[in-house]
Amino acid sequence: MPSRLWHCGRVTPAPGTAEEFASHRPRVFGLAYRLLGSAEDAEDTVQEVYLRWGKADRAAIGHPGAWLARVATNLCLNRLTSARAQRERYVGSWLPEPVFTEDGTLGPMESAEQRDAVSTALLVLLERLTPTERAVYVLREAFAYNHRDIAAVLDLSEANCRQLYRRAVQHVAAARTRFEPAPGRQRALVESFVAAAREGDLAGLERVLADDATWWSDGGGNVSAALRPVVGREKVMRFLGGVRRFASGWALTVAEVNGAPALVAHAAQQLVAVASFELRDSGIAEVRVVMNPDKLVFAGRQFAAMSPGA
Known part of the structure; x- marks a missing residue:
């Protein structure tokens, strides 16, 4: 996919640096996105990781993947700390930036676990965690790091990492919907919603x-x-009546976003809006619509x- 990385004039990488880093880039980006919920911030993080990689003595780096994960995670922790204050001043509901995932941008989506790890619903729940809890949870759940490796990344004790992980799992599990319909039913619900919205x-x-x-x-x-x-089917319906007039010129399609x-x-x-859905057998339980143009920049490039003709 298009990249704005590598050459920014601030560092002269050693020969082969970009090629070597490129093999790790998708994993670094995927880690940063899961930690930040922002594709644009994740790209900025990858840029900063690359600059540090270019300056590092790579002869002293025994495991490049582990080194890059450590640097990326700690950069993200710094961003998360400042982002919390910014989000307290955010106008309206804050939602993570959408990412189209059929092109492998966030890694393979072959299993329910892989799709769940990048779902909008999970990213929203991760906002409830402290930055360190979130880092432990993502490294463990999405990247299968053991607690010893997580401790090395975060400069914490293994016992502390285990405690943080248990706490994060409890917070996430307490708020999760556990009765999702089968994948075929999920797609049918979304397609029915889009068809009805298209036809008014x-x-x-x-x-x-x-x-x-909601x-x-x-x-x-x-x-x-x-x-x-907007809570409750009747109120949502009244709200959609107004949206229908506002969005009369939009074309609506179905695509894979966040798995x-x-x-x-x-x-x-x-691209003007992306709506993600949380589903139950009884129907669509949550609709989360990102319309903020600033949050559609990355997805807009993908689109x-x-x-x-692209």
């Missing part, structure tokens, strides 16, 4: 929404969006590359 079929939308459905909008104060979650079927809205080939 409010009755069709009502049929696929759960009684306690609609979250992330406009960041840059575009018109609900500042608070799951999602609604993609675009106008004149410009442009996926579009016919």
Whole structure:
């Protein structure tokens, strides 16, 4: 995929540095994205990791992958600490940046566990953790690090890492939906929602929404969006009545985002919104819509590359 990395004029890498780093880049990006929930910030982190890699004495680095993970994780911890204060001032609901995943940007999506590890629902839940809890959880769950290796990455004791991991798992498990429909049913629900939205079929939308459905909008104060979650099917339906008029010129399609079927809205080939869904057998329980243009920059580049004629 397009990259803005490698050559920024601040460092002269040794011969072969870029090629050597390139083999590790997807893993570093995937780690940073899971830790930050922001593809743009993850790219900036990869850039900084690369600069440090270019300056490092690589003869002294026994395991490049472990070294890169350590540097990336600690850079992300610094970003997460400052991001918390910024998000307290965020206008409306904060949601993670969407990423199209059919191209392997976040790694293979062959199993339910791999898809779940990058799901929008999980990234939202990870916001409840402390930065260190989040780092331990991601390294353990998404990258299968053992506690000894996690301790080395974070400069903590192995016992402390185990405690942080147990605490993180408890926080995440307490808030998770455990009754998701089968993958085929999930796709059918999303496609039914998108078809009904495309046709302005409010009755069709009502049929696929759960009684306690909740609609979250992330406009960041840059575009018109609900500042608070809209809770309950009837209220969501009334809200969608207004959205239908506002979004009358949008084209709606289904694509894989963060490992799951999602609604993609675009106008004149410009990405304008991405909606992720949390599903139960009773229907769509959560809709999380990212409309903030600042959060669609990375996905917008992906979308442009996926579009016919790109």
